Amino acid sequence: MNILWDFDGTLFDTYPIYTNSFKQILGNIPEKVIYQQLKISYTHAVNYFQLTEEQTKRIKEIENEVTPEDIRPFPDVEKVLQFANLNVIMTHNTRKEVENILTHYQWGHYFKEIVTIDNGFPRKPHPASYKYLHQKYDLDLIIGDRELDILAGKKLNIKTCLFQNNQAGADYYLSHYKDFFQLMQYIK
Incomplete structure (x- = not known):
């Protein structure tokens, strides 16, 4: 995945x-x-x-x-990162901010690519960065906590999951990452 x-x-x-x-x-x-x-x-x-x-x-x-x-990862998210075949990030943060946090937790190796605001793509929900990552890595799932995180995925026909947000529009919903593996039976 x-x-x-x-x-x-x-x-x-x-x-x-x-x-x-x-x-x-x-x-x-x-x-x-x-x-x-x-x-x-x-x-x-x-x-x-x-x-x-x-x-x-x-x-x-x-x-x-x-x-x-001061910034903590969500419980059990690392188990999902370990499970995935490939992980990429798309964020409006700067590369420096993201890399500082990932380095602190020694998580850099989990991510094949990190697209930040520094890459010059238009801001979410514009699909350009998602399209770039999808063409390069054949994405199966997009996980975000806000509607704007999943809108581009919907346009590209990629399955979407909202985390700790029940707003209509996602294919799947998660309140806790410990439930991800139950969700897996419905994905793909």
């Missing part, structure tokens, strides 16, 4: 860190509201809360203080 992974909120539980950085700037906005907006997209949250350029810059500064030790 060849799997394309999203990074934030799919492989690693980064949303608590992003929520905290927004909370430090927004103050009295409940964390649940911030989290909900971030789960749509980072850009959506910036626009939703009408953040100024200065506020956005400060949020990035706060996030830059986070170390790889």
Whole structure:
């Protein structure tokens, strides 16, 4: 099985860190509201809360203080990575951010290719990066935590799975990676 992974909120539980950085700037906005907006997209949250350029810059500064030790992988996701024949990542993060975290956990060897914002592809849900990875690796499944992570896969007729998100549109849904192997009986 060849799997394309999203990074934030799919492989690693980064949303608590992003929520905290927004909370430090927004103050009295409940964390649940911030989290909900971030789960749509980072850009959506910036626009939703009408953040100024200065506020956005400060949020990035706060996030830059986070170390790889602060970012945890989801339980049992490594078992799925080990199971797959091939794993690739498509993320809007920078290559440096992704590689720092993967190096910390010694996970770099799990991924045949990592496509980041640095590669110059249009942002998700544009299908260009997915098409590139699919043509190169014949993907069987896309796993992401937001609708925008799976839309391109739907256009390319690749099976999709939403993680910790029950929004309509995915072929499969997972709340915990320990359930992945039960899901396998339905895939392909």
